[in-house]
Amino acid sequence: MxxxxxxxxxxxxxxxxxxxxxxxxxxxxxxxxxxxxxxxxxxxxxxxxxxxxxxxxxxxxxxxxxxxxxxxxxxxxxxxxxxxxxxxxxxxxxxxxxxxxxxxxxxxxxxxxxxxxxxxxxxxxxxxxxxxxxxxxxxxxxxxxxxxxxxxxxxxxxxxRKVLGPEITSEEGEQRKSKTIAYLSERKIPFIHGLPQLPPLGQCRFKSKEDIARRAVTVLIVIQYACDVAQGEDIEGSRDFFTGMLRKFGVEKYLTENERKLLQDDEPAREEAINISWQYEAYWTLIWALGLVETLDFPDQVCDCDYAIQVVSSCETFEQFVLKTAMRSEEEMLDEADKIYRLHWACVNSRIQGEKAPAGMNESIVLERRRGLFWIIGHRDEAWDHISMDT
The missing domain is CATH 3.30.310 (TATA-Binding Protein)
Structure with a gap:
């Protein structure tokens, strides 16, 4: 040879x-x-x-x-x-x-x-x-x-480059990337300089407050149903109850393809239900963006599920829920998206090396936070079910 x-x-x-x-x-x-x-x-x-x-x-x-x-x-x-x-x-x-x-x-x-x-x-x-x-x-x-x-x-x-195409760079994007790298360095979390910048503010397609609120209410309700499926509860009773909740808040037409399938399947797959139940962490970023969570803590602990439910369940209508919200700045949301993007790379890199995620991170939390944040900033205009997780 x-x-x-x-x-x-x-x-x-x-x-x-x-x-x-x-x-x-x-x-x-x-x-x-x-x-x-x-x-x-x-x-x-x-x-x-x-x-x-x-x-x-x-x-x-x-x-x-x-x-x-x-x-x-x-x-x-x-x-x-x-x-x-x-x-x-x-x-x-x-x-x-x-x-x-x-x-x-x-x-x-x-x-x-x-x-x-x-x-x-x-x-x-x-x-x-x-x-x-x-x-x-x-x-x-x-x-x-x-x-x-x-x-x-x-x-x-x-x-x-093969996934995203040639990198689009900007001074703003480089500053944001450098700030995230400083954050990672301080916590001794691995990073690579070659991971691209996220687009500058002017090239993002941020979701409106109403869009984020609808997504938050919709996914929270579906998560409750998914948890019942995963735990082997009464499927028919649960489906009727949570379908009624979707109608009550006027968000039934905002279900994603995966959410609608889970609700409509006669025998919903437990594995799919578990995957959707993890979206509590994506939902957490939505209510953070709406000003209902003070900070996005380091992704090593699951979110406060009781509080996550309470911010919606305490409202009688969608309009009442929206009145409780106060949108964060676009710059703050893009900063968090850049941070979770580079934290995700660190998790994937460690997994490939056969090591635990650095600094005690939970990769499932990181992945779902990325779903929520990338959807909020409109990254590549991808749908909720199809947010790319390339690193």
Whole structure:
């Protein structure tokens, strides 16, 4: 075997030269010609030459336009034993935008293979062997050519550029990002500078006070029903009661697709009910934005559910509820959205590393807070059920 190819989803290739140098400089002389790297071993005997060609969608757009569909076709034809794994692999291939094609002059040695998997780990991609074996960034087999799963616990990774498009930057966004990073640094919470800015105030589509109030009342009522479903209560009685509450507050037409499905299913799924019951934390951000919660505390403890219910249940009408509210400033809401965005990255990063979330955070709380805050600021104008959770 003389070839080893690394594919990745990356915002840029600016750090590739440093990465190659870090891994190979001890044993190889390295020369660069544009995006090609030529390595020659420093040993007196048994000389080895290696070429690493780096390409991205920016430098070689035709390559990716022509070859990614072919790669997807190749793995689509493999008879995966695990269909879920196939979906994950196909998702990963669809967002690849960087390639490091490694070619050795002679058959690759075990020592070289170790260096290549080290490069794979640093680049954060997947490894492709000539026989079709696919490796994760740790060098573990994801899938064999016959469709048999390897030991890898593979999860796809997409860079923010592939998910969000090219980053839109502003001085205001950079200041907000820097303020959040200072907050994280003070609490010794990991962060990366590469996580994009959120849009400036003028480019956000903030929800109105009435829209936030309707969403708050609607989701709170559905959460109560979801809790009954999750706990095995009388479904019919609960459905009738909470449907009546939706009508009482005049918010029945503001149900999301997922909420309506839960209420209408004859046998609602317990797992879906549990997922919706976690939206207490998203609801908490809504009533915070409405001035009914003083502060959004650090996301290591669940919200005060009794108080969360009381702020609505103490009202007889939707109009009475709205009169209790006083909207926070758009700047304050965007600041909190930026903070939860970067806290979410820290949680995901720790989970990928097999570690607990930093500073005692609960990732489920963070995720639902992000749902609420990103919906409030109108991020990418996404619907409540479909808020992107990319990091």
């Amino acid at each position: 003389k070839h080893f190819t690394i594919f990745a989803s990356r915002n840029d290739i600016d750090d590739i030269e440093t990465t190659i140098s870090d891994i190979f400089a001890k044993g190889y002389e390295i020369k660069r010609d544009d995006n090609d790297y030529f390595l020659k071993s420093k040993t007196l005997f048994s000389k080895h030459k290696i070429t690493i060609r780096v390409a991205s969608e920016d430098t070689n757009p035709d390559y990716f336009a022509n070859n990614i569909p072919g790669m997807m076709g190749f793995y689509d034809r493999i008879p995966f034993k695990d269909e879920n794994l196939k979906g994950l692999v196909m998702t990963q291939i669809s967002v690849l935008n960087t390639m490091l094609a490694i070619e050795a002059e002679k058959d690759i040695t075990d020592g070289q293979l170790q260096l290549f998997t080290g490069l794979l780990s640093r680049v954060g991609g997947i490894g492709f062997l000539p026989n079709g074996v696919l490796l994760d960034q740790a060098g573990e087999v994801i899938v064999y050519p016959d469709g048999t799963s390897g030991p890898s616990n593979f999860r796809p990774h997409a860079c923010t």
